Each structure stands twice: as C-alpha cells, then as structure tokens.
Amino acid sequence: MRATxxxxxxxxxxxxxxxxxLVLATAGIVASLLxxxxxxxxxxxxxxxxxxxxxxxxxxxxxxxxxxTGRLAALDGVQSVVGPYPTASAxxxxxxxRASVELRGTAERPDVGRPLLTAGHWLDAGDPxxxxxxxxxxxxxxxxxxxxxxxxxxxxxxxxxGIADSPERRYRPGEQxxxxxxxxxxxxxxxxxxxxxxxTDPGETDYAVQRAVTVLGAGAIGQVSTWEQARAEAQxxxxxxxxxxxxxGLGALLAAGLAVHGxxxxxxxxxxxxxxxxxxxxxxxxQVVRVFLLQHLAYALLGAxxxxxxxxxxxxxVPGRLGDAVGVWQGLPGHTLALFVVPACVVLFIGATTGxxxxxxxxxxxxxxxxxxxxxxxxxSGAARRVLGLPGLRVPVRVRVRGRGVRGRxxxxxxVRGPGVQGSDGAxxxxxxxxxELRVPPALVLGWHKAFARRPRSLATVARLTLPLLxxxxxxxxxxxxxxxxxxxxxxxxxxxxxxxxxxxxxxxGTRALLERDPGVAAAYPGVEVAALVPGQTxxxxxxxxxxxxxxxxxxxxxxxxxxxxxxxxxxxxxxxxLEVEVGDWVRMxxxxxxQILHIVGRxxxxxxAGRVISTSLDTLRENDPRLEPALYQLRxxxxxxxxxxxxxxxxxGHGRLDVHAVANPADGLSPLRGxxxxxxxxxxxxxxxxxxxxxxxxxxxxxxxxxxxxxIGLSPRQITGITVTAxxxxxxxxxxxxxxxxxxxxxxLIDAQGASSGIGAGIARSPSxxxxxxxxxxxxxxxxxxxxxxxxxxxxxxxxxxxxxVA
Numbered sequence: 001m002r003a004t005x006x007x008x009x010x011x012x013x014x015x016x017x018x019x020x021x022l023v024l025a026t027a028g029i030v031a032s033l034l035x036x037x038x039x040x041x042x043x044x045x046x047x048x049x050x051x052x053x054x055x056x057x058x059x060x061x062x063x064x065x066x067x068x069t070g071r072l073a074a075l076d077g078v079q080s081v082v083g084p085y086p087t088a089s090a091x092x093x094x095x096x097x098r099a100s101v102e103l104r105g106t107a108e109r110p111d112v113g114r115p116l117l118t119a120g121h122w123l124d125a126g127d128p129x130x131x132x133x134x135x136x137x138x139x140x141x142x143x144x145x146x147x148x149x150x151x152x153x154x155x156x157x158x159x160x161x162g163i164a165d166s167p168e169r170r171y172r173p174g175e176q177x178x179x180x181x182x183x184x185x186x187x188x189x190x191x192x193x194x195x196x197x198x199x200t201d202p203g204e205t206d207y208a209v210q211r212a213v214t215v216l217g218a219g220a221i222g223q224v225s226t227w228e229q230a231r232a233e234a235q236x237x238x239x240x241x242x243x244x245x246x247x248x249g250l251g252a253l254l255a256a257g258l259a260v261h262g263x264x265x266x267x268x269x270x271x272x273x274x275x276x277x278x279x280x281x282x283x284x285x286x287q288v289v290r291v292f293l294l295q296h297l298a299y300a301l302l303g304a305x306x307x308x309x310x311x312x313x314x315x316x317x318v319p320g321r322l323g324d325a326v327g328v329w330q331g332l333p334g335h336t337l338a339l340f341v342v343p344a345c346v347v348l349f350i351g352a353t354t355g356x357x358x359x360x361x362x363x364x365x366x367x368x369x370x371x372x373x374x375x376x377x378x379x380x381s382g383a384a385r386r387v388l389g390l391p392g393l394r395v396p397v398r399v400r401v402r403g404r405g406v407r408g409r410x411x412x413x414x415x416v417r418g419p420g421v422q423g424s425d426g427a428x429x430x431x432x433x434x435x436x437e438l439r440v441p442p443a444l445v446l447g448w449h450k451a452f453a454r455r456p457r458s459l460a461t462v463a464r465l466t467l468p469l470l471x472x473x474x475x476x477x478x479x480x481x482x483x484x485x486x487x488x489x490x491x492x493x494x495x496x497x498x499x500x501x502x503x504x505x506x507x508x509x510g511t512r513a514l515l516e517r518d519p520g521v522a523a524a525y526p527g528v529e530v531a532a533l534v535p536g537q538t539x540x541x542x543x544x545x546x547x548x549x550x551x552x553x554x555x556x557x558x559x560x561x562x563x564x565x566x567x568x569x570x571x572x573x574x575x576x577x578x579l580e581v582e583v584g585d586w587v588r589m590x591x592x593x594x595x596q597i598l599h600i601v602g603r604x605x606x607x608x609x610a611g612r613v614i615s616t617s618l619d620t621l622r623e624n625d626p627r628l629e630p631a632l633y634q635l636r637x638x639x640x641x642x643x644x645x646x647x648x649x650x651x652x653x654g655h656g657r658l659d660v661h662a663v664a665n666p667a668d669g670l671s672p673l674r675g676x677x678x679x680x681x682x683x684x685x686x687x688x689x690x691x692x693x694x695x696x697x698x699x700x701x702x703x704x705x706x707x708x709x710x711x712x713i714g715l716s717p718r719q720i721t722g723i724t725v726t727a728x729x730x731x732x733x734x735x736x737x738x739x740x741x742x743x744x745x746x747x748x749x750l751i752d753a754q755g756a757s758s759g760i761g762a763g764i765a766r767s768p769s770x771x772x773x774x775x776x777x778x779x780x781x782x783x784x785x786x787x788x789x790x791x792x793x794x795x796x797x798x799x800x801x802x803x804x805x806x807v808a
Contacts, residue, residue: 019299022690026303026346027310028683033250033342034311038329047167047234050116051227056167057082057113057196058205058227061212062531067220069195075211080198082112086190089177091501091659092149092158094141098651098659100177100501101137104194105184112198113168115181120145120162128185130161137171137178138163153503153657158186169230173661175608192222202227209539219593223531224540232610247750255467255687258353292358293351300350304343312339442719446710447726458731461695465735466742468688469780473743474750475677475684476768476776481751484766485665492764493605494663495554496525496634497643500650501659508630511658515633518649520641525553526618526630532589532596534579541575542613543591545621546634552617553634558763559583560602563616566623570602574611574759587614596624603761608664611759634663688780695731696788699724717793724792725785732784736777 050056063069063084073081086105091098109115109122115132124130133143138160143149149158164181171178199208205226213221315326329335485492502511508526515524527546534541547553555562555570560583563569571587581587581600588597598616606613622628637646647660654660710720744767751765 022296022299023303023306025683025686025690026300026350027307028686030304030307030343030346031311032680032683033346034308034339035315035326037338037342038315038326047231050165051167051231054114054116054165054167055112055198056227056230058199058202059197059209059212060113060168060194060225061197061209061216062087062192062194062222062224063216063220064192064222065190067193067216069193069216071215072195072197072212075197075208075215077199077201077204077208077211078197079200080112081195082110082198083195084193085195086184086187087192087194088187088190090180091152092141092180093152094143094147094149097141098152099137099141099171099173100659101180102177103131103180103182103187105187105190106181107184110196113166113196115164115166117162117164120160122162123181123183124161125183127159127161128183129156129158130183131158131186132162132164132181133160134166134168134171134179135163137180140171140173140178158182167227167230169225170233172233172664175664206539213533217593218533218590221533221540222592224533226539229610251467251471251684255464255471255684255691258464258467258691289355289358293354296354297347297351300347304347308339308343441722442715444722444726447723448730461691461698461731462734462738464691465688465695465731466738468684468691469735469739470743470746471684472681472688472776473739473768473773474747475681476772477744477747477765478751479677480766480768481764484764489665490554491556491605493556493607493760494665495556495636497637497641497663498635498647498650499661499663500524500633500635501631501661502633503657506629506657511630512633514653515635515650518646518653520637520646520649521635522638523551523636525551525634525636526632527553527634528618528621528628528631530591532591532614535588539578539612541578541589542609543589543596543621544613544615545618545628546615547617549617549619553615554636555602555604555615557602558605558761560600563601563620567597567599567616567620568601569598569614569616569620570604571600571614572604572606572609572611572759573756573761574606574609575614576600576603577756577759578612589614591625594624596621605755605761605763607760609759611761692728692732692784692787696724696728696784696791699727699788700791721789721793725788728788729781729785732781733777736780740773740777 061069061072065086067084069081069084072078088103090101090103092101093099106123115122115134117132118135120132123132131149133141138144141149143160143163145160145162147160149160150156151158158180166179168179169176197208197212199205205228209224209226213224311326312330316323316330318326489495489497500515512524512526515521525547527544529542529544531540532543533539549564552562552564557570560570571581571583576582579587583600583603586597586599588595590596598614598620600614604613604615606615618628618630635646637643643662647662650658650660710723747767748765752762755764756762
C-alpha cells in the first residue's frame, strides 16, 4: 500500500494540470445535474403541493347562467362538485396598473379548490366590497392587503382583504384573466357561472369533460380548463431550463468519462516500463488496476463533494430563478437523497470508465515487449517520402516566349530554368512543358502522417474531442435561437408588440383610427378570441379571428400557406396534435351553439396557449355570426418605437376605455438560460481541454522514439516541434469539422423537438452565423496548436542520452 501511494503521489506531481482540470470538470458536471434536479422539483412540486393542499378541482366548466349544473354530481367518476359560482368579467386598476380579471362570487371558503391564504384574511360578510386576489394577479398589480382597486369606467372600488394561492390556471396579461374571489353581492350582474369537478381518477379527465358537455349541452359551455393545463402553465420555462441543464450535464458527463478513459489509456502507453517494473517487484494485476482506479476516483470524489457543498451552501443565493429553484428544492422531501445520489452516480460512472481503461494496465507483462518498428497505419506515402529528400511534387507548366512560340527541348533550344522550375527530363515529356516543383514543409507532411497514421487510435481521439465540441455547437445554436426570439419576434409568431382590449360596444372605426393615429403604431389589426369546443367535446381551444381580408394578419408560417379564402385558417402545432389532424384537413368546432367548420391551410408558430390555437380572419367569423364585433386589437409598431411609451400614450388617449398590454414573449422567461449556456460551455471546454492535453502528451511521448531519426535526416528542433504542433492542429481541425457537421443538424432536431412538444411547433431553430462558427473553430485549432508548442519544443531539445534512454 505504501508503494502504491508513493507511485500515485509521483504520478500526481507529474500531471497536476490534468488532475486539476478533471476535478473542475467533475464539479461542473455535478453542479449542472444538481441544478437540473432543483429546477425539475421547482417546476413540479410547488404546484403539486398547492393542488394537494387545496384539494384542487380537476375540471372547471364555465357555463351560461341557465345551465343546470346539479346533474353533474351524478356522473360516473365525479367525486365531488364545487359551485356553481356566479362570474363576471371586469378590469381592475391600482396605481396606474390595469388587469383583466374574473370576479367569482363566493359566499364561503370552498372545500374543493380551496384558496390557500398567503397574506391577509378571507372574505368578510361585513365588508361587501372586500376581495381576495390570486397570488400572480397580486404580483402583477403590486397589490397588498389594504389596497383599493378601481374599476375603470365605473365609480365602484374594491378593497383587497387577502392574497391566496390557487391551483387553477395562472394569470397571463392579455391571455388569461386573473382570479378575484368576491362576495356574491360584489357580482351584481354575472355574465355566467363556473363549476368545479374533482374526479376519482384524474386520468379520465377527457372522458369526464365529454360526459359533462353532453349533460349540459354544447351551447351552454363557454370554456373548459383542466388540471393538466394548469400544471403545464405552472411548470412553464422552469421545466425547459431543467431539461437543458440535464441534457448538457449528461452529455458533459459522457464526454468526461470518455476523456478520463482516453487519458488513462494514453498514460498506460507512456508508462509501460514503469508498470512492468511494478509487476516485477511483486505488484499483482489487481494492485496495478487499483492504482489508477483509486487515483481517478479520488479526483472525481473531490470534484463531486465540492460541487454538492457549493450547491447546498450558495445555490439559494444565486440571483434570479436558479436561486429561487434551489431554495424551494432544499425544502422538498427528496432533496437530501438527490444531494447524495447525483454525485454518487457521477463518481460511479467515472469509476466505471476508469476501470475499463485501468484493466489494460493490469494486462501489461512484467517483461516489456519490443515495440513495433513501423507504425500500425503503414509507412509514409510517396508524396511524404519525396518531401523528406526526394524531388518535390511536380506540376506540368507550359512556357511561352515572345516571338519564339513555345520554348523547350523540342522547340529549338535548351530552355531557361528559373528558381523552383526544373526541366522535364523524364521520358514522355511534352515539348514546351516545364515541371514546377512544389516544396511542402516536412513538418506539415509528417505532422499529418502522425495525426492519422494509427487509424483506430486517431479516430478514438478525434471522437472524444468531438463530443464536447458538438455539445458546444448545440449550446451556441440554443443561444442564437433565444436571440432570435428577442431580436426578430415576428419570425416566431409575435409580429405585434401590444394588445389592446376594448369595452363591449366600442365603435370599431373610431377605435382603429385612434390607435393608428399614434406615431409609433404601424398597423392595428382588429380581432376577437373565443373559446371553442373541439370535436368529441373533451377540451376547449382558442379560436381567433384577426385582421380582415383586405389587411390580413401577418402570421409566421412554418408549413403551408396563408389563409386568404373563405373558411380558411392556420393552426398551431398544439391544436394539430390535440385533434390529430394535418395541414389540408377540415375541422369542425362549436362556439356556443354555433358550429364552425374551417379548412386548415397552414401551420403557424404559436407561442400562446400551448399552440392550441386556430386562427382565421375576422371576416370569416363574421360570416357565421354577423353581429360579431372586435374585442381586441393587435398593434404592430414601427421599428424603434418603445412599446411602453406607446402603451402609455394610448392609455391616456383612451380615457380609461382601453386596456393596453405588452405581448408576452417566451424569451422573457428564458433569460436565465443565457447564464446556463455560458456555464455549460465552460464545463465542456474544460472536458475538451482534458482530452486535448491527453492527446498532446501521447503525441509527445510517441515522438521520442522518432527523435533520433528525425535529427539524423537533418530536421532542426523547430521542424521537429512543428511536427507535433501540426499533428495536434490536424486532430483538432478534424474534431471541429466533425462537430460542426454533426452538431448543427442535432441542434436543429433538439430545438424543434422541444418546440413541437411545447405546442409552439417546429421551425424555430436557428444556427449560429458562419462567421461565429469559423471564429470558434479557428480559436479551437489555434489554441490546440499553442498548447502543443511548449511541451513539443521541450521534447525536441532533449539531450541525446535522454532520448536513448526513452527509446530503450
């Protein structure tokens, strides 16, 4: 054991850099996986906790006031029913901030879907104007208990008594109204009612919705929302961040394992004599294996423990969503188990890859076998041999002399030879032809041969170096896609920047003229959005009518064409998946008691409502309901116009009649992803650096055998150094090219697959610019060459005695 420790200590002193990089890479991988676990827990568990404690309803049905909801309790699979509660749509404002809300008349605190108070108290029968706000709505309004809410256009005011968490669908400006619990007296003119169903089997949600719609009648249903939709919205971008961290963390773990495997294999080849000596003095094969295994397990364990300790101590202090996620995750029941399991799995994986490579060390014989005289990949090519001493590569060149035609041996003279030009003295030389000799530096040819002579080993080195570079290309593509969401939102389904909602009965022509009069507004598209029941009556989707045929709405299409004719529409990926239809199909839906049949002619990129949106023109919807009036306007702004300034001017010009909101951009929730991408690139760069140092060390050791021969044929130390630098640069260049060829299609597939699964749809992925790829690739190749220059120069200037000792 003492000899084992001494040998391990000696090896550590000679490879301090590789050990440090391995520890840092392991720490980065473990930290990435722990943060991914925290984000997954943060995305799922808070909503699940609220749903469980509140005994949330699995289905919420918004109906008209005449619907007989009493029969729903007798349906199979319905455990309990809550409601019906009278509801009314309204707009509330506090300190200049407005929000669309649903006032829900609630006499008592319900048992199903029970709001969980986080501040203040519940409704008081003695305060008819007191209300309780849902948490996200309160955050948007910056409201606290005791604040007074106004209802623009009316003299009424409401007092905030409390704030509560709810497992229902969250408030989203311009899309989903916020929830306000109020006494029934505060809802004097309800426009409908809502009833909640808690099911015995949540997996039968679609069947329960279908039965409820059948009992109540499709015409009585205004909107259906389910617990699955609420959970997906609550998870939102946190789940995406967790997926990105997990994917890259596992990829970096695989790359690190392969790098460790390659490093040990290279070290074994360089220490064959030392291993033979160890066996000769009594080391068993198992002891030799344990030397390498325990050494690298110690490195991995040190990095894993450091990452776990830093994540536990400082993770919650990271600003932004990552810090919030770690703080919530640390309070979850499975936190302690994950804090031990994730680092342990990483250490075991690195140990497994280390053991496979160390097993080869145990098979080294006690008496070193003589090394083969030639390279496994074959000897030098004819061109390489010519470079090393024979005439250079010759390219036939036809020479003409003014007044004498073609000049050469067959043209009446001996000809003239300039520098670098030799006569064509060989047999079969054509008259008037000279051979131009191309001198290639020996270092380039020998470096190329050294890089790819041993094909299995060379291909393995290129593959190990390609993996971290490939993941870096994928990370760069993700960064470019996020930038596109912010810089070119019109290409990802957000051609407008503001949404303006108007009161019922507003004059369409006057409102549109008011909006387009603003100097920052380029176009105003009138529209309406209603909930429609899908075929089978299992869910509701968003049916939108935007723009008119004379001024169509500029949808971002990923497939098909725009909707121009009657009954034509475009749909999001989420709707196509929900209905199991394709572009070109006809679909039937129900709006109230009116059927609507539309022909899907294109697939649009829809970042809203999980892509469950079908869009047509306002004229098409008016053909089915001539009384339909615009309820909203989508505003496209001029380039350079500030949305906040335009919204302020329109709100002031509307005198309280306009509710103006900025269109939500999915990239706003992905801003933490930039820091995540940078951190992952740094971890992957460390893994790539480990593999690069391994390749350089192996190349330098193998060049020691050829050092005497290279000096004997007249190569200078600088040329010998150039051989190793060229070999390293060629290996890095091959890995860069392979990473670009494989990484770009992989990045497109991963990003589009994520877009399709989220309902936005494929077609959102964008590749980094060619200039950026060239800069990164050139930096990797030049950096590899620079790293190889110092050790190769030191080896080229070794003394003759040291060289003879190395090859002995």
